[in-house]
Amino acid sequence: MRLHRCEGCLAACGRQRRATPLNTIPRAIARTKLISKARVAPYTQKMSKENCAKTCEDAPPTPPDNDAPPMPWFGMDIGGTLTKLVYFEPRETNRRELDKETEVLKNIRRYLTRNSAYGKTGRRDVHLQMDNVTIRGRRGTLHFIRFPTSEVGAFLQLARSKGMADLVNTIYATGGGAYKFEEDFIKEVNMRLSKMDELDALIAGVLYVDCMNAQECYYWAPPDECAVHSHRYTTHASVPRLGGAPLIAGVLYVDCMNAQECYYWAPPDECAVHSHPPYSEAALSQYVRKPFDFSSPYPFLLVNIGSGVSVLVVNAPDDYYRVSGTSLGGGTFLGLCCLLTGCSSFEEAIALAASGDNTTVDKLVRDIYGGDYARFGLPGDLVASSFGQMCSAERRAKVSRADLARATVVTITNNIGSIARLCASNENIERVVFCGNFLRVNPLSMKLLSYAMSYWSRGALKALFLEHEGYFGAVGCLLHLDSNNHNHRRKQNPDGNADR
Ligand SMILES: Nc1ncnc2c1ncn2[C@@H]1O[C@H](COP(=O)(O)OP(=O)(O)OP(=O)(O)O)[C@@H](O)[C@H]1O
Numbered sequence: 001m002r003l004h005r006c007e008g009c010l011a012a013c014g015r016q017r018r019a020t021p022l023n024t025i026p027r028a029i030a031r032t033k034l035i036s037k038a039r040v041a042p043y044t045q046k047m048s049k050e051n052c053a054k055t056c057e058d059a060p061p062t063p064p065d066n067d068a069p070p071m072p073w074f075g076m077d078i079g080g081t082l083t084k085l086v087y088f089e090p091r092e093t094n095r096r097e098l099d100k101e102t103e104v105l106k107n108i109r110r111y112l113t114r115n116s117a118y119g120k121t122g123r124r125d126v127h128l129q130m131d132n133v134t135i136r137g138r139r140g141t142l143h144f145i146r147f148p149t150s151e152v153g154a155f156l157q158l159a160r161s162k163g164m165a166d167l168v169n170t171i172y173a174t175g176g177g178a179y180k181f182e183e184d185f186i187k188e189v190n191m192r193l194s195k196m197d198e199l200d201a202l203i204a205g206v207l208y209v210d211c212m213n214a215q216e217c218y219y220w221a222p223p224d225e226c227a228v229h230s231h232r233y234t235t236h237a238s239v240p241r242l243g244g245a246p247l248i249a250g251v252l253y254v255d256c257m258n259a260q261e262c263y264y265w266a267p268p269d270e271c272a273v274h275s276h277p278p279y280s281e282a283a284l285s286q287y288v289r290k291p292f293d294f295s296s297p298y299p300f301l302l303v304n305i306g307s308g309v310s311v312l313v314v315n316a317p318d319d320y321y322r323v324s325g326t327s328l329g330g331g332t333f334l335g336l337c338c339l340l341t342g343c344s345s346f347e348e349a350i351a352l353a354a355s356g357d358n359t360t361v362d363k364l365v366r367d368i369y370g371g372d373y374a375r376f377g378l379p380g381d382l383v384a385s386s387f388g389q390m391c392s393a394e395r396r397a398k399v400s401r402a403d404l405a406r407a408t409v410v411t412i413t414n415n416i417g418s419i420a421r422l423c424a425s426n427e428n429i430e431r432v433v434f435c436g437n438f439l440r441v442n443p444l445s446m447k448l449l450s451y452a453m454s455y456w457s458r459g460a461l462k463a464l465f466l467e468h469e470g471y472f473g474a475v476g477c478l479l480h481l482d483s484n485n486h487n488h489r490r491k492q493n494p495d496g497n498a499d500r
């Protein structure tokens with residue numbers, strides 16, 4: 001564990017945003033900033049610094065917190081596709097608790113921690129388990145469990161059959177499903193959902209997990225890491241002035257008056273870039289995963305790729321706003337892949353994509369130009385039009401399921417990368433952190449995002465990834481356990497007195 005992360009949570013080591021005088025900001029950027037400022041109010045949610053500080057303590061367990069809610073401690077994120085459940089298993093159970101621990105509680109702990117599969121679709125991600133974490137002064141283990149949101153009904157039946165409903169009357173939940181299924185929880189198991197905003201929970205979870213796990217944050221280093229990074233120092237190369245018919249009269253006029261008006265940014269070694277087609281497995285397999293020290297994280301862009309995609313600007317633990325989003329996310333990938341290839345699971349779709357070739361599906365720049373469109377820095381291997389070859393019956397007849405799956409991953413990933421890059425440059429942010437379960441078992445997308453961020457920003461942007469991909473919302477929710485709202489279910493005596 002690293003203490004400086006705790007300071008980060010307190011914003012003590014948080015880097016301040018660069019103070020750029022307004023008159024040095026180009027007009028378009030200034031306008032974007034004004035728009036985003038106008039958006040801040042509805043999107044900005046205050047998070048308690050004390051909470052973050054409390055949970056990030058690296059000190060030995062504090063004396064038992066008498067205000068702490070009774071076990072079991074859960075956080076739940078009921079998303080559009082997957083439900084994530086994080087369960088805290090205390091390491092030391094004190095005498096008082098042992099005496100009080102009911103058979104039901106013991107059974108729940110045994111059931112959750114001894115299995116890695118629950119029914120047909122529930123899974124525990126054992127490789128993500130975090131031992132020796134501290135929550136509310138208690139040491140213990142975090143267990144990470146997921147199941148399809150379409151199975152919430154089955155989960156409620158299970159909760160009932162395991163007697164959980166007799167023990168807990170409030171579950172801390174986030175995600176759209178915390179609203180959508182609220183009545184079902186009450187009707188089926190008489191459990192109340194204490195709801196937390198999904199983006200508040202997401203950020204709290206990211207900061208906490210990163211604080212507890214030194215290996216959490218990483219990036220994919222390209223084979224020629226130094227060369228890629230040197231792009232940022234490249235000066236622009238002039239090319240002859242733009243011909244053709246630009247749409248805006250001003251562009252036409254200025255361009256007409258100035259032969260040097262139009263230029264592009266050439267990478268230092270264009271040939272090197274061309275010899276590594278960015279989408280081929282041969283090029284991507286050379287990327288190496290490396291740890292990244294995220295101890296001074298602010299500001300950063302957080303791109304959560306779930307069913308849909310949310311893009312957040314995070315300036316401090318209690319200062320963020322949602323700057324953008326797109327409906328073309330992980331749900332789109334899976335939906336399109338099922339339609340196009342007949343596959344029936346995310347894992348199958350990703351495995352298919354790994355062995356496919358998107359260049360039989362997409363129209364590349366070289367398919368249009370016969371080579372590079374060098375004037376604007378567009379290499380021949382770049383996708384010019386996603387799925388652009390599929391208007392030909394002849395090509396459709398030849399294409400494989402794997403090729404279609406790969407083209408779908410590449411399409412969705414590049415679009416997200418493009419939005420993320422635009423947001424980062426508009427907001428003047430260098431670090432772009434990608435999370436969400438779309439990245440689960442999906443190194444292809446992570447490497448494509450790494451390539452895209454670095455290439456199109458000439459090394460200025462860094463794509464970062466997090467080990468616990470889609471679980472941060474559930475963790476953030478768990479951190480908000482609050483004894484005022486979270487009581488053991490009490491059996492009512494006939495005389496109306498509560499009895500445990
Ligand atoms: N086992 C799986 N089953 C279904 N989808 C999976 C699975 N593993 C990874 N995914 C991918 O993860 C995406 C869901 O990610 P995540 O759990 O982060 O979002 P969500 O919370 O369900 O969605 P949202 O936040 O938009 O409500 C799916 O759309 C799919 O692309």
Ligand SMILES: CC(C)(CO)[C@@H](O)C(=O)NCCC(=O)O
Pocket residue numbers: 080176198306307308309310324325326327
């Ligand atoms: C609606 C949410 C926030 C639910 O998690 C997510 O799926 C999302 O951000 N979708 C993209 C919506 C948009 O901005 O177009």
